[in-house]
Amino acid sequence: QVQLVESGGGVVQPGSSLRLSCATSGFNFRIYGLHWVRQAPGKGLEWVAVISYDGSNKYYADSVKGRCTISRDNSKNTLYLEMNSLRSEDTAVYFCAKENIAVMVAGTPDYWGQGALVTVSS
Amino acid sequence: DIQMTQSPSSLSASVGDRVTITCRASQSISTSLNWYQQKPGQVPKLLIYGASALHIGVPSRFSGSGSGTDFTLTISSLQPEDFATYYCQQSYSAPTWTFGQGTKVEIK
Numbered sequence A: 001q002v003q004l005v006e007s008g009g010g011v012v013q014p015g016s017s018l019r020l021s022c023a024t025s026g027f028n029f030r031i032y033g034l035h036w037v038r039q040a041p042g043k044g045l046e047w048v049a050v051i052s053y054d055g056s057n058k059y060y061a062d063s064v065k066g067r068c069t070i071s072r073d074n075s076k077n078t079l080y081l082e083m084n085s086l087r088s089e090d091t092a093v094y095f096c097a098k099e100n101i102a103v104m105v106a107g108t109p110d111y112w113g114q115g116a117l118v119t120v121s122s
Numbered sequence B: 001d002i003q004m005t006q007s008p009s010s011l012s013a014s015v016g017d018r019v020t021i022t023c024r025a026s027q028s029i030s031t032s033l034n035w036y037q038q039k040p041g042q043v044p045k046l047l048i049y050g051a052s053a054l055h056i057g058v059p060s061r062f063s064g065s066g067s068g069t070d071f072t073l074t075i076s077s078l079q080p081e082d083f084a085t086y087y088c089q090q091s092y093s094a095p096t097w098t099f100g101q102g103t104k105v106e107i108k
Helices: none
Strands: A004-006 A009-014 A017-023 A033-037 A044-052 A058-060 A069-071 A076-084 A092-099 A108-114 A116-120 B004-007 B010-013 B021-026 B033-038 B045-049 B060-068 B072-073 B085-090 B103-107
Touching: A004 A092, A009 A058, A017 A092, A017 A116, A033 A069, A033 A076, A033 A108, A044 A069, A044 A092, A044 B085, A058 A069, A076 A092, A108 B045, B004 B085, B010 B021, B021 B033, B021 B085, B021 B103, B033 B060, B045 B060, B072 B085
Parallel strands: A009 A116, B010 B103
Antiparallel strands: A004 A017, A017 A076, A033 A044, A033 A092, A044 A058, A069 A076, A092 A108, A092 A116, B004 B021, B021 B072, B033 B045, B033 B085, B060 B072, B085 B103
16 A cells, blocks of 8 residues: 655754655655645645656745755655755644656645654744 | 635534535636545545545545536535545646645534
8 A cells, every 4th residue: 555654853943954754655656746745733734845756847835945855766765855944934744745646746645644743943 | 826715614513414615716726626634633635636536445425526716525424534624725726736724524
């Protein structure tokens, strides 16, 4: 079955950096785009970033543009999110999710990981 | 950015009730509309994509309809496991996508 497992979350100070990882299994990783979506405590869902199946296209929400970098390693079936200059408003659970349709970046995450909590606090 | 507005923000219903949740887009999004279910402490699950297509494994009591700016998610007969928060999400404005604020379905 499709599985996505995030890691790398934690408590960090404002201005610091963090890298999240998302290890996957159960699907053909190389042909699917992948998303990061976050959820602040008690709040709704916010799309963060997406990377195409081959890594050639990357897109970001305005709220993280210039501070986050999404990447993938198709040899390890793993997705990453590098976050810099972290702010208190970045505090959230970060979910990785696979795209519903192969090859395309269609904006429809179907299977999601359990999430990694990132807390930005001094 | 395209804004997505759900109504109501919360509702109380009984098991067996027919429940309808509405999602309105700030501009036309054709049928590029997805619905997700999230139970407390759990991961969002895709229910419906393309406004009306049921995702794999989703019970047939869930249905979606609409196009343009107005969409609905209907649960034909509410079951105990359906108490959750439901989110709509537009997949029209690639490559940035937005969610509605959520509708919490509670037990009456």
